[in-house]
Amino acid sequence: MATIVLLHGGGAGGWMWRYVAPVLTAAGHSVFTPTFTGVGDRHHLISRDITHWTHVLDVANLLEFNELEDVVLVGYSYGGSVIPGVVSLQPGRVSKALYLDAIIMHAGERLSEAMGYMDTETASQVERTLASGEGPLGAGTLEIVRAEAKAHPHKMSPERQAWMLAKITDIPLRSMVDPVRVGADSLTIPVEYLAVPEGSPVVNMHQRARELGWNISAAPDGCDHTFPFGQPEIAFDFIMKHI
Template identity: 35%
Template structure:
């Protein structure tokens, strides 16, 4: 049995793994799908000061309080920023890193550095609520950004998206244990459809990855192709 921790991307929550997680559990694996502070079912906790470090701490707390080790840590989109930070802070708990069409930062990079086109769009959506700058407000055209085109999928997703704290996107990731983190085996799953929200992150995405697998679908691959993604993750679990 493998232990998976699945970390969602911007504007999403643990809900986005609702089609993928059952497939991994049916294969006998332990699966955790935490929601980052200020998003999804934790949107009521949004406030000024929620940054990338805060989200890294969210996942570190899951590892600590659930007593998890030998973890296959999976990040989607912005979640790639988070899992890189988690692996840097707790490399001894991580067995494998999987980047699902995700940002892969170097030391000192923010999502703004990696995906400037996405960030230009995000900044165009800024609204301030109680002192917190929020972006990616859920509007109908967000389906195109996330690569979801099926009407039923769009409706299911649209009702669950929440705005995202801007500070998490603009804070640089500072690595403190990079040498150990870079030794962790890594697999990248890259969406090759034109429907990708993080096109600017594809350059250099395979740096350090032992495997780079491609999938013909849009950016929210866990929603549009859960069976194919599960098949890839089960291959990682079998390594």
């Protein structure tokens, strides 16, 4: 049986795997669902000192202190950007990476620019401001997610969407403007990518996956980027197929 570490999206937390992790566990796998510092159940720790590398360390330390081996790292959305850094720190512990419509980063690039939220100059200035101890703690993720859901309801029941939106928190702004230290091109382990063909906010990442020569599968029709919340069977099936 596999050891699986599920990495959540921005503003979410380990809680987002509520409908995925128990099914994987029931299938006999060992499953871990860490929450990045400053979000979810660790939102009380949000600060200007939390960088993207902090989130890499969150996961790398989980692997080390739990003595995990032959790990399958599964990254959803923001979680995908963390995978290369974790592998660089714990190369002997990770055997495979699965990206669920996830972000792919180049070394030295900032998430805010990769996602089109800021240009390079603005992101750099914001990072310097935060490093000096000034500026907002959060990136405004909560407001963005709620506004998008109101304008374009996600492909899930209203009850499930309300559950999701009630738990979304902000994400530390500095983690979005801090240059990523390790890029996806450094990965030498097998990688599988699940892409949502229509309406995904990370659609530009699909081309990056192609350029890296990764195996890409298309998510079933009728789902959107939030499928791990609203259609968790899609995530479960993909993970089971590739572990």
